[in-house]
Amino acid sequence: MKIDLTDTTAGKVNKALVQGRRAIGTPAVGMVLTLVIVTDEENAYDALKAAGDASHEHPSRTLVVIKRVSRSPRDRTVSRLDAEVRVGADAGSGETVILRLYGEVADHADSVVLPLLLPDAPVVVWWPVNAPLDPAKDPLGALAQRRVTDTYSSEQPVRELSARADAYTPGDTDLSWTRITPWRSMLAAALDQVVCEVKAVEVEGEEFNPSCELLAMWLADRLDVPVKRSLSAGPGLTAVRLDTSEGAIALDRADGSLATLSIDGQPDRAVALKRRDTAELIAEELRRLDPDDTYASALRFGVERLNASAAPAPAAAEPAAVPAAAAAQAVPAAQGSEPPAKGEPAVEAAAAEAPAPEAAAKEPLKKRAKAT
Amino acid sequence: MPAVYDLANRGLLPPGFSLVGFARREWAHEDFAAEVHDAVKDHARTPFREEVWQQLIQGMRFVQGTFDDDDAFERLRSTIEELDKAQGTGGNFAFYLSVPPRSFPVVIQQLKKHGLADQSGGSWRRAVIEKPFGHDLKSAEELNKVVHEVFEPDQVFRIDHYLGKETVQNILALRFANTMYEPIWNRSFVDHVQITMAEDIGIGGRAGYYDGIGSARDVIQNHLLQLMALTAMEEPASFDADALAAEKEKVLGAVRLPKDLGRSTVRGQYAAGWQGGEKVIGYLEEDGIDTKSKTDTYAAVKLGIDNRRWAGVPFYLRTGKRLGRRVTEIAVVFQRAPHSPFDHTATEELGQNAIVIRVQPDEGITVRFGSKVPGTSMEIRDVSMDFAYGESFTESSPEAYERLILDVLLGDSNLFPRTEEVELSWKILDPIEDHWDKHGRPAQYKSGTWGPAEADEMLARDGRSWRRP
Structure with a gap:
């Protein structure tokens, strides 16, 4: 069921939601969160489609905030809110409100969104494109527990990663980080199988793909070994190669769907590592709503340190041995769900010098548990 | 009509x-x-x-x-x-x-x-x-x-048209016709109670009536204290008017004001801003309002009830104009489980259990509790169970005034506050108004938000926070 409201207010939208819910015969609200999508007209369709698919796993109220561009001074003085309310079969499982903001009201989108949030339920804001540089300080971002951005969609992803690291507030997250979850769990599992010390790492992938940097930073942060980021034609991430005391471990994905895991002395294994669509990423992101400490730690490692630490590779390899073993032990610990060392101070330390092995061991690879 | x-x-x-x-x-x-x-x-x-x-x-x-x-x-x-x-x-x-x-x-x-x-x-x-x-x-x-x-x-x-609302009458049904709520409806299980009545509109054309009266006199004295009395009262001996009034008077008589009124009450005035996508002016800019007016358009108070059932359980009452949205509800928030066998990560997103009685709009009851998120790891998150009047009873419920006018014709005074209740309510509010009159000015809050920051600080001092209604 669809209700169109032109030149309306949030109060009327709320009434329309109740009315729509009654009309389809299910007035009870079973939604677990409010997902606010802030986007432009161009990306609204894809984002909404992804959110609709994700809502099958997380019944939610989806608010799509579309800021319309006013092209003339006259347009800019007129302020108008149009809303399209969808409930029932038209809205996946949950409710969808598409809000189009014209003129001055576009700068006060939070006043429209606030009255439409579900009572008590967590709020997630997702910017598919054009995310603000400091999401937590954005008026809409301030309403949310969790702020999802996507550096993949930005003009200069690598530079944006540094900006994200500077502005990081617990609750921030990046879909480029979500994209590498299967890689991270596969690599952690591979290190589980071999007792070894990692000496150096190489992450290979296409240019302008921040997922490669994030994966490299995660490895560098957790293993404390030099990580080299090298370029390939893609698609996406193509390979990760670990140079260990027991020989090479490589995870190679040339075609963007099927990867090969090769460990020295063991037969090659085929691993399905399909590049996932946005709906799956959002669904995964919505599964946990607490701050992602592992992401914070990896992000704060710093893009600029990646290439710097790669240069003196042989020298740095020696002291790296102990943390590498510790990180390998950390994987089973993660499954046992040990309380996380609330990593903030430890992370600062990591940025300054090498992390203490204990700290690395205690901090579970959180995302590992949720890898499907 | x-x-x-x-x-x-x-x-x-x-x-x-x-x-x-x-x-x-x-x-x-x-x-x-x-x-x-x-x-x-x-x-x-x-x-x-x-x-x-x-x-x-x-x-x-x-x-x-x-x-x-x-x-x-x-x-x-x-x-x-x-x-x-x-x-x-x-x-x-x-x-x-x-x-x-x-x-x-x-x-x-x-x-x-x-x-x-x-x-x-x-x-x-x-x-x-x-x-x-x-x-x-x-x-x-x-x-x-x-x-x-x-x-x-x-x-x-x-x-008091609130008392004619189905959900308000249903508070009594919920509490006294069922077995599962009453055993936990006391200080052993309840952490605190929040009663909210929020309006999204301003004073409109009622400047003459409103200025000098303010939200506390306009709403807390009658609606909110009545809702609080119904939520907190003991079971009446019967459902007739005298027995009900007797129990409500007992509760209102047992209300204790906090010692430091400055720290446990907050008042505010809406300032210019955006509400629900519309630009609105502040209270002091409204037609017919003195620019130095001290009238409150937002009021929040913390009250205690000195009896065996409620001693130590704060009741937070708040009302205001130009808040986020129009809503009236009573939230009974329960204590956390005394011991959690789950680790910190599993329960990081788990809040306190609550029963929320939605008085208007979208009348109904929500129960919030924790539930495991499906998946391989143990992760507990708040979910809500919803009862909506529109669904369970398809007959459209009578409008509040309808019910009340009929009761007047029948001479049934169950749902009407008596003289004594009105006077008791003033006894509760008068010291607060008096304190406000002598100290300070109302805090300004941006239209379209959930009230002044002082109100959040007031709850934060008790280690609590206002729900987002």
Whole structure:
């Protein structure tokens, strides 16, 4: 069921939601969160489609905030809110409100969104494109527990990663980080199988793909070994190669769907590592709503340190041995769900010098548990 | 008026029911009927039926006059007597006094002088009064004295339309007709209670009425304290008016004000901003408001109830205009489980259990509790279970005024606050108003938000936070 409201207010939208819910015969609200999508007209369709698919796993109220561009001074003085309310079969499982903001009201989108949030339920804001540089300080971002951005969609992803690291507030997250979850769990599992010390790492992938940097930073942060980021034609991430005391471990994905895991002395294994669509990423992101400490730690490692630490590779390899073993032990610990060392101070330390092995061991690879 | 029509449409009005309007306007009976007709057509909940309207219009009269005009009241009397004969109303009248507070004594005296309030031969005279019931204890007592001189106390009906709402009556059903809530409805399990009544509108054209009164007198004194009394009272011996009133009075009498009123009350005024996508002006910029006005448009107070059931459980009451959205609800927030076998990560997103009674809009009840998120890891998150009136009872529930007007005609005073309750409520509010009057100014809050930061700080000092309604 669809209700169109032109030149309306949030109060009327709320009434329309109740009315729509009654009309389809299910007035009870079973939604677990409010997902606010802030986007432009161009990306609204894809984002909404992804959110609709994700809502099958997380019944939610989806608010799509579309800021319309006013092209003339006259347009800019007129302020108008149009809303399209969808409930029932038209809205996946949950409710969808598409809000189009014209003129001055576009700068006060939070006043429209606030009255439409579900009572008590967590709020997630997702910017598919054009995310603000400091999401937590954005008026809409301030309403949310969790702020999802996507550096993949930005003009200069690598530079944006540094900006994200500077502005990081617990609750921030990046879909480029979500994209590498299967890689991270596969690599952690591979290190589980071999007792070894990692000496150096190489992450290979296409240019302008921040997922490669994030994966490299995660490895560098957790293993404390030099990580080299090298370029390939893609698609996406193509390979990760670990140079260990027991020989090479490589995870190679040339075609963007099927990867090969090769460990020295063991037969090659085929691993399905399909590049996932946005709906799956959002669904995964919505599964946990607490701050992602592992992401914070990896992000704060710093893009600029990646290439710097790669240069003196042989020298740095020696002291790296102990943390590498510790990180390998950390994987089973993660499954046992040990309380996380609330990593903030430890992370600062990591940025300054090498992390203490204990700290690395205690901090579970959180995302590992949720890898499907 | 629409409520009267709806009652007629349901066949709940007695056959000879008549309606007499009294106002200064120069109207003929027909003009009055036309005005009622429009109101009914626009606002009645039930479909418009011509035959029902014809039944109503037969008993519809209008008397023109001012409150100090003796002739007009004589005309009113003769109109009523004529109706008695023509319509067979049986000599029973209810006066719905929708008059400004200052005209009250005059009107009451006029009714007495012209013998309109004299009961005789088994017929009744009832008075229906709308809020405000005074503006402090003293004025409320005076008002009660004036009314009771003329009308018997049990024939005076103070309309608080909140009490006519289905969900409010359902508080009693929820608590006293079920077994599963009452055992946990006490200080051993309840952490605190939040009662919220938020409006998204400003004062509109009511500057003259509102300035100097403020939200605490306008809302907390009557609606919120009544909701609190219903939430906190003990089980009445029976469901009749006397037993209910006795329990409500006991609770209101046990209310204890916090020692430091400055730290446990907050008042505010809305400032200019954006509300729901509209640009709105601040309270001090409204037409007819003094730019130095200290009137509160937001009020939050923390109250305690000194009895065995509630000692130590704070009741947070808040109301305001130009808040996020229009909503009234009672949230009973429970304590955390005393011991959690789950680790910190698993319960990081788990809040406190709560039962939320949604009074308006979208009437219903929500129960919030933790549940495991499906998946391979143990992760517990809040979920809600919802009961919506619209779903479980497909009959559209009667509108509050409908119910209350019917109760007046039946003489059933269950849902009307009594003199004593009104006076007790003022006893609670007067010290707070007094404190506000002497100290400081209202905090400014941006329109469209959930009130001033001071209110959040007030709860933060207790280690709690306001729910987002």
